[in-house]
Amino acid sequence: MISTALNISLGMISLSMILIILRVLRGPSLADRxxxxxxxxxxxxGFIAIYSxxxxxxxxxxxxxxxxLIAFVGTIAFSYFINRENR
Amino acid sequence: xxxxxxxxxxxxxxxxxxxxxxxIGILRMPDLYMRISATTKAVTLGVGLISxxxxxxxxxxxxxxxxxxxxxxxxxxxxxxxxxxxRAGFYEGAPLWEGSKINEFADFKKDEEKDATSS
Numbered sequence: 001m002i003s004t005a006l007n008i009s010l011g012m013i014s015l016s017m018i019l020i021i022l023r024v025l026r027g028p029s030l031a032d033r034x035x036x037x038x039x040x041x042x043x044x045x046g047f048i049a050i051y052s053x054x055x056x057x058x059x060x061x062x063x064x065x066x067x068x069l070i071a072f073v074g075t076i077a078f079s080y081f082i083n084r085e086n087r
Numbered sequence: 088x089x090x091x092x093x094x095x096x097x098x099x100x101x102x103x104x105x106x107x108x109x110x111i112g113i114l115r116m117p118d119l120y121m122r123i124s125a126t127t128k129a130v131t132l133g134v135g136l137i138s139x140x141x142x143x144x145x146x147x148x149x150x151x152x153x154x155x156x157x158x159x160x161x162x163x164x165x166x167x168x169x170x171x172x173x174r175a176g177f178y179e180g181a182p183l184w185e186g187s188k189i190n191e192f193a194d195f196k197k198d199e200e201k202d203a204t205s206s
Contacts (some may be wrong), residue, residue, distance in 0.1 A: 002144075005096035009103035009137075016103075016110030023113050023122075031176030032119055038168055039113060039126050043106055045157065046134040049141045050099065058145050061153045064138075068157050072164035075172065082175040 006054050013047050034078045041071035095140050102136030105129050118184040119176045127169040131161050 020043065023036040045064045052060035109129035116122045135158045142154035177192060 001092050001096055002099075005099045009099045012100075012103040012107045016107045019110040019114045029119060029176060029179055029181045031172055031179055031181055032122065034175075035119070035123055035126070035172055036113060038172070039109065039130055042130045042134055042161070042165075043110075045161075046102065046106055046137045049134070049137045049154075049157070050103070053095075053099075053141055053144050058147075058150050061141060061150055061157075065153055065156055065160070068160040068164075072160070072168060075168045079168075079171045079175040082179055086175075086178045086180070 002053075006050060009050055010047075010054070013043060013050065017043055017047075030082055031079075034075065034082070037078075038071060038075045041067065041074070045071070091143060095143050098136045098140035098143070102133040102140065105133035105136070109133070118187075119181040120173055121184065123169045123173050123176075127165050131165045134158075134161055 017040065020036050020040050024033050024040070027033045027036060045067050048060050048064045048067065052058060052064075106129070109126040112125035112129065113122050116125050138154040138157045142151040145151075177196075183190060
């Protein structure tokens with residue numbers, strides 16, 4: 001039962017990653033692309049958490065914690081870059 | 088034991104359903120501010136549900152504390168990142184949707200520029 005739910009949710013998350021990458025390619029402004037990259041990182045956290053259940057290996061949860069920190073720092077750096085360029 | 092499996096399955100499918108909803112939202116919403124507003128909350132809820140499912144699946148104290156840490160970081164950083172991105176997008180000049188009526192930040196920005204030139 002859990003394996004069916006894991007397959008369904010891995011498929012849904014892969015589909016949503018494809019949709020977010022379409023927005024990264026298409027976004028009219030730079031802030032759109034940065035938003036889509038931030039959401040893509042957060043989706044990756046969910047993907048890693050699901051994969052750690054799938055492979056029954058609890059080491060991967062550490063990777064998800066670190067990725068949650070790195071994504072925030074990257075988003076803040078990008079938005080300071082946008083602010084600096086437009087003042 | 089069976090009720091744990093049902094609970095974990097519901098949380099996994101529900102969390103990835105919310106992530107899929109936010110991906111559809113970022114692709115279909117008409118302007119930048121609606122995209123930020125739609126995606127930040129839904130992705131936070133989805134990843135939170137998936138982390139709780141992982142904590143229930145492993146059932147040990149260290150994995151539970153790491154899952155609580157992920158949810159804590161997301162709740163702390165997602166509103167800050169959304170706010171600072173919307174601000175940067177406004178200064179970059181991203182257009183609003185033509186149906187939106189109130190734009191208070193433009194008046195604030197005009198006053199700020201007037202103060203900067205007069206003083």
